[in-house]
Amino acid sequence: MTFSVHGQAVSRGIAIGRAVLVASSRIDVAHYFITDEQVPEELMRLRNARDGVVAEIARVQQTLKEAAGMEAHHELNALLDVHCMLLQDTQLQEGVKHWVQDRHYNAEWALTSQLEQILRHRRGVASPVPGTGLAGSAELTASHEDPLVLVAHDLSPADMLQFKQSVFTGFVTDVGGKTSHTAIVARSMDIPAVVGARTASQLVQQDDWVIIDGDAGVVIVNPSPIVLAEYGFKQRQGEVERERLSRIKNTPAVTLDGERIELLANIEQPQDTTPALSVSAVGVGLFRTEFLFMGRDGKLPDEEEQFQAYRAAVEGMHGLPVTIRTVDVGADKPLDRNVRDDHLNPALGLRAIRWSLSEPAMFLTQLRAVLRAAAHGKVNLLIPMLAHTSEILQVKAMLAKAREQLDERAVVHGTVRVGAMIEIPAAALAVKMFLKHFDFLSIGTNDLIQYTLAIDRVDENVAHLYDPLHPAVLQLVAGTIAECRAQGKGVSVCGEMAGDVTMTRLLLGLGLRSFSMHPSQILPVKQQILRADTRKLRAWAQEVVQSDDPAALLAD
Ligand code: PEP
């Protein structure tokens, strides 16, 4: 039966594939396809692993028996018996074999897929027996060459990094908002995704054919051949459009009236500089360094490891500037996906610079690594989530201390321009205070909207109230840009607003000349810039900001 599920549109484009249901805790298992020839070897690997564990259990049981007599460990022994039985369970074995033989999954992926299947059965969620193919349409038959899409209840930002190396062409999650970090990473990977689809992971079954419409935020399950053909057409149209846009890759981003606009890239890892350069980004406007810190079981990267990563980004940009933001963990970016922040309001808690200042040794380590990388190219240092003068002064003192420490060790380091993110309304309102201390500002609209409207950016229940066009948000953005321009200080927007083509004309009209966004958004935004005349946009932009209904004016 065909049905659709609605969620938040996250990342443009259409993905069509068979559903793979994965629990968040299992995404870090390697997912790759094996070849026909590798099937026997992979089955052997599975058998050896199983036999190894069974032998190990037998050894433990023998040791227990010898050590204290079996009675003393009766419960433990029974538990080990159960483990042995589970390992030899035919449903498990046959299922795993199916995933390897028919779908060409690697052994680890096959095992977790089958465990997932069994668990769903036990929980009473209907799931087809593997290999029965598809509900819905006779034309669609399952083959190991089919593209796959991932369906999960939740994916953490750390999961998303694993996702980068996986075989999936799109994903759907039950939870999450448009600017949750999971969504942001999806956008940076330029893969179609829908988040906040509520019960999708319960409704969709393993192997269902799924269309993910990342533009509309819709997931269509078991589509009819006609719908499938229609989306196949849309998918090809998208490809043609991308191809067309690539023609402006080397065109300078200059408006009709000759204003040169800086288009920078947001990156999460040093290797993201490659896609950034492929669309001619003129620098990195936001390197979210927290991704180097996540999913490491609390073992944070040391100075050398961080230095190598920052230097790789700097060298990767071949002399173009790189803006390195100090670590912004907390809220929806936990260091460890298994350790959730159980404070009542994590977004208002110890995150970003607040966390850094509470961990001075960690912060100094990061500052030293950034200063060392600055000896290899142009580096800007960016501080997230500042609100208070006392925090600003502490950051400056820490930076001076980091320099001193490097001097004492006689380690080569460079100079950095220092900027602050404006992402708390208090900071936007006190922008003059910030400008006394910083070389440049960068507006983080994702958090600025969250904190101005009191809308948790990750909560799908209030996602409909998350509004970049709320007059209060626009006034804070406009005020910050205007003050920076008046004082001749650099200002950019690095939140999702910068990559939203429906906002480009407005931001240009407000005087913004520097935009930082995911590489995949640079060419669509550049296209808007090439068609814009900032002289004509100025008065209109002020009108939009003063209006009670900016969205209506923007649509005109
Ligand atoms: C922002 O808040 O707009 C921003 C760019 O930072 P992040 O999305 O990483 O919180």
Ligand code: MG
């Ligand atoms: Mg932010």
